[in-house]
Amino acid sequence: MANLFDELQWRGLIFDATEGLSDLFARERVTAYIGFDPTASSLHIGSLLHMVTLARMQRFGHSPIAIAGGGTGMIGDPSGKAKERTLLTPDEINANVEGIKAQLARFLDFDRAANPARLVNNADWLASFDLLGFLRDTGKYFTVNYMLQKESVNRRLESEDGISYTEFSYLLLQARDFLELFDRYGCTLQMGGSDQWGNITAGIELIRKLRAKKAHGLVTPLVTMASGVKFGKTEAGTIWLDPERTSPFRFYQFWFNTDDRDVVAYLKYFTFLERAGIDALVSTLASAPDKREAQRVLAREVTALVHGADQVTRAERASSVLFSEDIATLTADDVLAVFEDVPSTEIPADEFGGAGLAMVDLVARVQLAASKSEARRLVQSGGVYMNNRRIADLQARITIADAIGGRLVVLRKGQKQTHIVRVA
RNA sequence: GGCGAGGUAGCGAAGCGGUCAAACGCAGCAGACUGUAAAUCUGUCGCCCCAGUGGCUUCGAAGGUUCGAGUCCUUCCCUCGCCA
Numbered sequence: 214m215a216n217l218f219d220e221l222q223w224r225g226l227i228f229d230a231t232e233g234l235s236d237l238f239a240r241e242r243v244t245a246y247i248g249f250d251p252t253a254s255s256l257h258i259g260s261l262l263h264m265v266t267l268a269r270m271q272r273f274g275h276s277p278i279a280i281a282g283g284g285t286g287m288i289g290d291p292s293g294k295a296k297e298r299t300l301l302t303p304d305e306i307n308a309n310v311e312g313i314k315a316q317l318a319r320f321l322d323f324d325r326a327a328n329p330a331r332l333v334n335n336a337d338w339l340a341s342f343d344l345l346g347f348l349r350d351t352g353k354y355f356t357v358n359y360m361l362q363k364e365s366v367n368r369r370l371e372s373e374d375g376i377s378y379t380e381f382s383y384l385l386l387q388a389r390d391f392l393e394l395f396d397r398y399g400c401t402l403q404m405g406g407s408d409q410w411g412n413i414t415a416g417i418e419l420i421r422k423l424r425a426k427k428a429h430g431l432v433t434p435l436v437t438m439a440s441g442v443k444f445g446k447t448e449a450g451t452i453w454l455d456p457e458r459t460s461p462f463r464f465y466q467f468w469f470n471t472d473d474r475d476v477v478a479y480l481k482y483f484t485f486l487e488r489a490g491i492d493a494l495v496s497t498l499a500s501a502p503d504k505r506e507a508q509r510v511l512a513r514e515v516t517a518l519v520h521g522a523d524q525v526t527r528a529e530r531a532s533s534v535l536f537s538e539d540i541a542t543l544t545a546d547d548v549l550a551v552f553e554d555v556p557s558t559e560i561p562a563d564e565f566g567g568a569g570l571a572m573v574d575l576v577a578r579v580q581l582a583a584s585k586s587e588a589r590r591l592v593q594s595g596g597v598y599m600n601n602r603r604i605a606d607l608q609a610r611i612t613i614a615d616a617i618g619g620r621l622v623v624l625r626k627g628q629k630q631t632h633i634v635r636v637a
Numbered sequence: 638g639g640c641g642a643g644g645u646a647g648c649g650a651a652g653c654g655g656u657c658a659a660a661c662g663c664a665g666c667a668g669a670c671u672g673u674a675a676a677u678c679u680g681u682c683g684c685c686c687c688a689g690u691g692g693c694u695u696c697g698a699a700g701g702u703u704c705g706a707g708u709c710c711u712u713c714c715c716u717c718g719c720c721a
Contacts, residue, residue, distance in 0.1 A: 470674075472675070473674060501672095502674080503674090505673085505674075508672095508673095508674085535673085536673060582666090585686090586683085586684065587666080587681095590667080590680090591666075591681095593680095593681095594666090594667045594668055595668060596666075597667095607688095626666085627667060628673065
């Protein structure tokens, strides 16, 4: 079997790793974990890299553990945060843990006899520590000097807001997690994003001091977008894994719209395609960039992974209707199926009677424009489309005759923002 | 608590009594060009309407001076630096 280390290296996933990790992978079946913060009830694609990485290691015969941070979430990781976090209530955290557990489960195989995956909640042990015991058993092994040197702490020390004692302690909890998993499951590797290096090495230290064993760490690089925008953010907001928050269609579109400069890296990061397959896409990208085959494959693979193959089919069908076919020839039901995810507004049929509704009013009313003035400007500049036909006339009115099957009108602003008007 | 600097549209930043709904840059939005890309270019970017040498509400807050205030005065609030 190929060495997972080489695989990760080829994929550009190793930002930093402890000495001897490659040998460890070669020598034995490794149990490794990654922690996920329950800051929301759904994970977003920022976490996707780590989920895929866990799944990848399982495919290589190693045993993954995903931690839902129900315990650490009570405290808040200062890493990468410029300001103190607002604490979530225990109820919120519990609800969030349940949400992300379901998403994590999708990526892991719990039934592999040789190397089953595990999904645990660190509240199971962290919540039951008593303060004195914790200070004696864990706190004693870290000097404040050491903790102050951590970048996450240091940066906050220099800021005006400082860092609370609570968040300062976070490091100890995560170190304790690693020790706990080491004891329970023989977990010897912790992975994470590059901002986790400090937390990970603290855990390695603790295991070394208390168990006299060598544990390892590996961190992945920060995923960037060539456009300079933070990865996973779009005009429309964060790309979530939860289909209720980000429809599979928008999810697919996010990946499909990947910049040429990013697409190869993303194929390596987020798909299980092997070297030959990716090489082929690299040459297609060079010879026929307009085909966007690499983006298409990326979107297909990742959407299938997160939402299932049937959602890929639906997203592709929706895309073709949205961008090329003449929408007015479809039946109302087909249009609805394609745009199921798109926001919609119901408007009583009688408002479309007589002279109908003014286009400008309608655009403002369904919030495609923030105000009527903005709606006017939008129409004047040719940015409004009804059923994929541009409407540039300020006086334009919409009547029931314009509705597809007498039931719906597809309004679009620019190339990407669609809104369905349902005639009720 | 003392001294100094400052609070202008999403952000940054001009403005120093009328020509200010407020220069300029960024972000945003739309258009052109394209490959549902990037870059570039154009327009737009407080609200309302009967769309005009139109109306209304804005420049930390409240008062005041003035024919007229983002611009001057008073008080208050907040932010940032230095001192204690």
